[in-house]
Amino acid sequence: MYVAVKGGEKAIRNAHRLMATKRRGDRSVPGLTLDQIAGQLAIAVTRVMGEGSLYDEGLAALAIKQARGDLIEAVFLLRAYRTTLPRFGYSEPVDTGAMLVERRISATFKDLPGGQLLGPTFDYTHRLLDFKLAADGELDTPLTAEVTETAMPRVTDLLSGEGLIEEDVQPEETAAVGDLTREPLSFPAGRDLRLQNLARGDEGFLLALAYSTQRGYGRTHPFAGEIRYGAVEVEFFAEELGFAVPLGRINVTECQMVNQFKGSAKVPPQFTRGYGLVFGQVERKAMSMAMVDRSLRCEELGEERTAPAQDEEFVMSHSDNVQATGFVEHLKLPHYVDFQAELDLVRRMRGEWFDRQAADQAAASDAIGSGATDTSEKEAAE
């Protein structure tokens, strides 16, 4: 009976102490260092940075360690830290066209300026457990190639000349970009807020939604126009200096989905686009984000809204895993006051139900006893 006990304070303290021991695991095994986590569990680290909305490998590694590898808990730790940081302003938009590309593929063209660059990927590996890895065997050094200076324009920029693909909407220079961490969300939300929401959204949730569009719930006919991964420079416009200064580089994955579109009353037939951008090499999420972004544009493109992935309020209200996990897990808190109220109601309703049954039965047996006809039996039971 954990709720009625006095001394909850001591119980909590002891529970957390036990937790710290469990976290450490077998003390005869060396503890994980943050460098090990950041360097060898890099995709977990970038997922936590992305959904935690804070680009800091060290803090993300620490969060993962503290959370015992529970990534949603780690995201939560990072968010709770982030919210306490002072905010100096917003960076300039990053130019992904000028990315130092480590990987770049297009599923819509066999070859294209800048070429296809497979880069580090799980794709085409055979998913066989590598027992050499378990034994920490020798590792081949990767091959290197000459750095080429050829530009790698984005596929969507290549296609746009013909008007076959919709242009990027150029917002006015002065248009303020929304920020849902500073203003409460209201609907309908602009695409800026939608993309921010998706970028912070849970990978699993977006994956499932994107998958649902492929299975017919709001189909969008996507092609992976381009997926690129690499480093981009982040710049900040310094008011005092009058120009933008570089803050550093971050690694991002950008995904541009190109979607077949037969046209509508509002828009001529053309290819439309969905956009995904995430920290690190989290391609699954970047692709899912791009597909969900495209689905959410149904209204603007004059498509009928029928599926969950097209429903802005549904998607945006449920994509945040920190919110979701908090509310689902709050059911662990004591609810016995409300449960008592329900107990009382159910008891009374059950009492009335059994009384009614008994009365019906008594009436029925009386009726049979007196040899009544069908109709009078019915009346007696009323």
Place this chain on the structure above:
Amino acid sequence: MTAVAITETEGEYNFAYLDEQTKRMIRRAILKGIAIPGYQVPFAAREMPMPYGWGTGGVQVTAAVLGREDTLKVIDQGSDDTTNAVAIRGFFEKTAQVKTTSATKDATIIQTRHRIPEKELTEDQILVFQVPIPEPLRFLEPRETETRKMHALEEYGLMHVKLYEDIAHHGRIATTYAYPVKVADRYVMDPSPTPKFDNPKIDNMKALQLYGAGREKRIYAIPPYTKVKSLDFDDHPFEVQKFDKPCGLCGARHVYLDEVVLDDQGGRMFVCSDSDYCEERRADGHLGDMAANPAASHLAGKSSGTAKTEAGE
């Protein structure tokens, strides 16, 4: 890899954790809420170091109204000793170093989840509620865009239909907690999941009531001495739960009771949900018929000396 470096930057947090800018933003929302009783004011809730759904809204409201001279009481399910109440009280002890108390009469701010203290509150007190779902119409209409419109137009027919259907199906209104109320003859409001037993207390209350929903980013308020009416029908008037027995420990009647299962033979007793109220009554010499029963000793808590060692393990 040398990129990973953690510096001791944790440093010190501001008084009551939130920065002053954020507190100002929350206070503005609170003032708006007080000006429009029962109206849900959107506010930019921050991420807090406790999970959404665990009181982040209440904590932010408390942080925004808390001063150094305040005395804080935190209850959950009516009790100061439930785990989450302990955790939230500890949070403010750590971040604001304010005095805390379990005595309702000594508190200037009371943060609560699911109950209103039995003792009548005063004009000098603020009652802060933790709210999970602020929208009373949410389970009738899931879309925020729709429910905001319904509030704006004072279109509450759907709620009355729901209550009517309850009566048609069950012979009574089958809502036992989070029972909808109408505030100052205008807004239908969710009084948070307190049992409807507590609804009469929020009507014309002397204390200021503030409701905070962190995950849903809403704040609403009921100023002191405001008319708050529980929705009902002329032929099915609102009524509260009644308990057949008094509190087993202090003998109080007309209070909300918790049912405590004593064994697996169907043995159970009823005790005050408001633990401070119960302790105070016992200190004044009121004793219930189970007060001397060893089976109930661990429930009696602080005021019965022998019980203390058994407690908490």
